[in-house]
Amino acid sequence: MRIISTPCQRGYRRISLFLLAGIAYAAVSGSDATIEFENPFVRVVRVHYNPHEKTDVHDHPPTPTVYIYVTDGGRLLIGHDGEDPVTRPPVKAGGIRFQKGVAERHAVEELDGVESQYIRVELKTKPVDLPEVDVRRAPADRTPYESGMIRILRVTCPAKSTCPASAHPESPAVVVTGKNFVWVPAGWPQLKNPSDIPAEQVRVELKTPPS
Numbered sequence: 001m002r003i004i005s006t007p008c009q010r011g012y013r014r015i016s017l018f019l020l021a022g023i024a025y026a027a028v029s030g031s032d033a034t035i036e037f038e039n040p041f042v043r044v045v046r047v048h049y050n051p052h053e054k055t056d057v058h059d060h061p062p063t064p065t066v067y068i069y070v071t072d073g074g075r076l077l078i079g080h081d082g083e084d085p086v087t088r089p090p091v092k093a094g095g096i097r098f099q100k101g102v103a104e105r106h107a108v109e110e111l112d113g114v115e116s117q118y119i120r121v122e123l124k125t126k127p128v129d130l131p132e133v134d135v136r137r138a139p140a141d142r143t144p145y146e147s148g149m150i151r152i153l154r155v156t157c158p159a160k161s162t163c164p165a166s167a168h169p170e171s172p173a174v175v176v177t178g179k180n181f182v183w184v185p186a187g188w189p190q191l192k193n194p195s196d197i198p199a200e201q202v203r204v205e206l207k208t209p210p211s
Contacts, residue, residue, distance in 0.1 A: 033058075033120075037183055040210040041172055043122040044181060049073070051113040057081065062103040064130055066121040066152065066204050069095040070179040074112025081105040091116070094139030096152060096202060100130035119181055121174050125149065126208040151205040157193035163201065165190050171205040 037044040069091045079085040129148035137143065144153040151171065157163035166173065173184045175191060177199050193199045
């Protein structure tokens with residue numbers, strides 16, 4: 001698994017554009033995980049699996065993390081170091097998972113011949129009120145999730161219009177639209193949807209300061 005880091009300053013320069021195209025600095029290929037944005041609040045990683053791709057053994061830190069599936073994905077065989085492998089079921093674009101964070105060392109194999117991609121938002125903020133069980137939202141489930149640490153909600157942006165304002169403008173956020181994302185610092189103006197069709201956002205709003 002190859003990691004490419006990108007200076008967070010570029011994200012602050014590009015946020016002024018406020019386009020739903022989001023921030024994408026490095027090409028993603030194979031089963032790469034590419035750091036596309038990082039600041040004191042979050043690290044945003046894009047993960048991409050090719051059909052039947054196998055990764056090398058790699059580590060994940062015990063960081064609370066939000067996974068946003070931006071394409072459909074097939075089963076993944078996950079071989080944890082020293083344990084029997086487990087199979088992750090297929091996922092659908094628009095699905096969300098919030099995990100409290102567990103240190104892991106594993107290798108991954110894509111089983112179904114399906115190319116897939118997701119965005120991993122690793123939270124660097126003060127951990128508060130973490131869930132014991134993963135929080136999951138199916139693509140059609142618009143139920144918000146809120147804890148002392150984070151707020152996750154879906155928002156519909158009308159075509160050729162300004163997106164609805166956050167009810168909590170004091171909270172910075174990572175906003176995902178389609179396959180792309182943008183970092184929104186606290187107090188910035190509303191985003192706009194330049195498309196001719198409505199756009200669906202997943203907003204990950206951060207309620208606690210950096211650790």
